[in-house]
Amino acid sequence: MVPENYSRITEFLLMGFSEEPERQPLIFGLFLSMYLITMFGNLLIILAVSSDSHLHTPMYFFLSNLSLVDICFTSTTVPKMLVNIQTQSQVITYGDCITQMYFFLLFSGLDDFLLTVMAYDRFVAICHPLRYKVIMNPRLCGLLLLASWITSAFYSLLQSLMLLRLSFCTVLKIPHFFCELNQMIQLACSDTFLNNMMMYFSIGFLAALPLTGILYSYFKIVSCICGMSSAQGKYKAFSTCASHLSVVSLFYCTILGVYLSSASPYSTHSSAVASVMYTVVTPMLNPFIYSLKNKEIKGALRRFCEMAAIKGTTVLGLKSSL
Template structure:
C-alpha cells in the first residue's frame, strides 16, 4: 500500500461572502449594523416579557426563549466574521471551527423546536380556548423548552463527535462565512457515510417532525377560523397567530432557499449569501414582526419607555431640617 495523504490540518480558511477587497468595508458595516439591531431588538423583547405582567403567558414565554436563541445564534457567527474582515485574516482554528459548528446546529434546531411549540400554543388557544389555561400550564411550557434544549444538545453533540472522527487533508478552504457543517464535511478525505445517515434521520425526525406539527396546527387553526360566523371574530382569531405565522414563513422560506440555491447554482458563494438570510436577517426581523403586528408587545414596549422617561430625570433630594 502507498502512503496515505492523511495530514491533520490545524485550521480552516473561511472565504466569506465575497473575496472582493473593495466590498469588505461594506460587508463589515452592514453585518455590524444587523448584529447590533438583532441584539437590541431581541433584548428588548426579553425585557418586555420579563417586566410586564400581562406578558407572563405561554406564548410570550416561548417568544422570550426564541429571542434568546436568536441572540446566541447570531453571536455564534457574526463576531467571528467581523473580526476576520477587520483583521483581514480568514483563518479559523480547527477547534474553533468545530465549536462554532456545534453551537450553530444547536441554536438553529432550537429555533425550529420553539417555533413548533409556539404553533401548538396558538392551536390550543384558537381550537380549545376553554381548556387553554389547563393544557398550556407553566409546567408544560417549561417541559417543552427543556425538552427542546435536551434533544438538540444531544443531536448537536452527536454531529460534532462524528465530524471529529473525520480526517481532513489537502483542501481547507470553506466557501462560507462560518463553519457550516455540510461545507466542513465536504472537505473531509475520510468516509462520511455515518454522518450522512445521522443527518438524514435528523432531518426527517428533528426537521420534518416539527414542520409536520406546525402544518397540522395551522390546518386546524384555519378550519376553526372558517367556522367562526362573524368577520370580526375571524379577524381577531387570525390576528393572534399572524405574527407567529409570519416568522415561521420567513424562517422556512429562507432555509428552503438555501438548499435550492446550493443545488441549482454552482457558484462558490451562493450558499453563503442565501444562508445569511436565515442566520442573520431572520433573527433581526423577528422582533420587528412581533412588535409591529402585536398589540400586546407594542403596549408593553410603550409602558417600558414611559417608565424610563419618568424615572430618567428623577433627582434625589434631601429634606432640610426645620
C-alpha cells in the first residue's frame, strides 16, 4: 500500500537562481550569451580539426571529441533553463528530468575520461616520442574513445535506474537549474541509503581513477622534462601540454568548488552557482584555452575562414551572374 504523500509524480519544479521577475532578463541574456559562445567556439575547433589534414593526429582527434562532448554537455542543461525563463515556467516533467540527468552524467563522465586519455597522449608524445605513432595508432585511439563512451554510458544508466526505484513526495522543488542527481535523491520520500552509497562509491571511483591516471602521466612528463639538457627542449615539451593542464585544473577545481559549497550552510544556492562553473563556464573557455597559444589551431582556423570566405565569394558571384 503506497501512502498518500508517496503518490506518483509527473513533474518537478526547477527553481533556478532567482524567482524575482526583474532578474530573469539578465539571467536569460547572460546564459544565452555563454551558450552561444560555447557552441560557436567548440564548433570552430571541430571544423578546424576536420578540415585540416595537418591536424589529423591523436592529440587533435581527442580535442575535437572533447569539443563535441562539451557542446552536448552544455546543451543538456542550458536550453531547458532558457526555455523556462522565456515561458515563465519552472516545470520539467518526470521523464524529461530523468533523461536530462542521464545525459548530464554521460557527458560529464566523458569529459573526465577524455581529459585522462589526452593526458596519456601527452605522456607518450613527450616520454616516448620515437614510438609515438606506433603506440598511439588509430586502433588504440578508437578503443580508448569507445571505452570512455561505454564506461560513461554504463555509469549514467546505473544511476538513472537506481533513481527510478525511489518514491517522491507530491510537492517537488529542485533548488537548481537542472536535474542534479544529489538534489533529486535528497527530495525522495523513500529510503535512499542504497542510492547514496552507490552515488558516493561510483563518483569516488570515477573521479579517483581518471585523476590518478592524469597525475601519474604528468609525474612522468615532469620527470622526463627535468631530464632534458636543452632549455628550448624543456619549453617546447611543456608548451605542448600547457593547454591541457589548464583545462584539467579548471575542470577539477570547479568540481571541487561544487562539493565544498555543498557542505556550507547555504548549500542550496551556492551549489547551484558553483555548478555553473563546470557546466557552462568550463566548456565555454576550453576552445579559447586550446586555441590562444596553439599555432597549429590558429593556423587551421585562419585557413578555414579563408576557405569559407572564398567559397562565399564564389557563390555570391555565381548568383549575381545568374
